[in-house]
Amino acid sequence: MSKKEITEAIERIRSYMEQQNRPYSVNDIFMNLHKEIGKTACQKAIDQLVSDGVLREKSYGKQKVYVYDQNHFPSLDEEQLKAMDARIVELTEAIKEKEKLCSEVEVKLRGLSSSLTTEEAQKKIAETEVAVETMQKKLKDLQENQVLVSKEEKDKVNKDSENMLKMWRKRRRMTVDILDAIMEGYPKTKKVLYEEIGIETDEDVGITMPKM
Template identity: 50%
Template sequence: MSKSKDASAARAVLEYLNRQNRPYSAVDIFNNLHKEYGKTAVVKACESLTEGGKIKEKVYGKQKVYVADQGQFPDVDDNEIRNMDARIGELSTQSQDMDSQVKRLDAELRGLNSSISTEEAVLQLKRLTDECEACKGKLKTLMEGGKTVSPEEKDRIYTARTKYVKEWRKRKRISNDILGAILEGYPKTKKQLYDEVGIETDEDYGTSPPEI
């Protein structure tokens, strides 16, 4: 490697160590400089800078680390350090508060994004209003003795009722079987299980599947 390249690597290493002001191994410096200089060049730069007294070398077993010469930096007043620590504490608290605020705003934004728009709400309101008016008209006709249900519609309604009542009974039976199996090994009462799981029964509302 040319002398100019060696000098360039040495300048880069020195500037990096002075700027970071913390210990690094030659490999760390090589990686942190984004491998702009070869590993051999970085090692040679560290050694030459150490020999020139521009950086300090610390040896820990087989590991060598390099750090900026602390003599070039001004002394730091203890009060200044304490003030900086206090400021760090304040900024950390502010950061936590901001994180909490960001989470709250994110949750609020998700809620707003999942809500329907004003235009959609207006259209939905109109549709429901029209349905309500139609139901009122149908109810008025029925109360006045009018016939608005055709035989075909009546049969369809009764068929649907039978289907839904059968499904109600079927699902109630399956649910009871499952809960019965759970209760066999459950250490508490049925009511406690239902409360913990959040189960609401027909009996809670004073109802039961009607006769078909």
């Protein structure tokens, strides 16, 4: 870098550190200035500012941070400090109010975002009206005892019922045969056997097998 560029870098970093008045590392300054000053040039400018007594250097292990020397700021009297403290409290309260307002606005925004648009609402109303009309017709048919099940559907239900009943009878008969075979060598009563195995009969659960 030319001498002019180094001078400009020193002045820019000096001005930035004065305005921010907070500690930064070399990398912080490099990034905060959007990399417009090279990292090596940043370090050279900072070293010069430290040498000139404009910046103060603090080491934390291998990390070094730099801050604007507070002696370059005009001293404040007690009244000015009190005024600044009062202003800080005032601004803090203002920030809290703004944050509260932002939270309320965000809640409203989320509510609006989850609401239906006018077009979506109209479509939903139309779909609901069709569904209501269909249900009303079905209710009317039921009230008038109209046949709502086709013959094919009814035949299928009856056939399925007969098949299930046959399967029930078959399995019940197989179970009874097995239990009777066990009873031939079992020293206790059938009731005790059922209790030990954990068997419930149709009668135990109040079920009567339909007649075919």
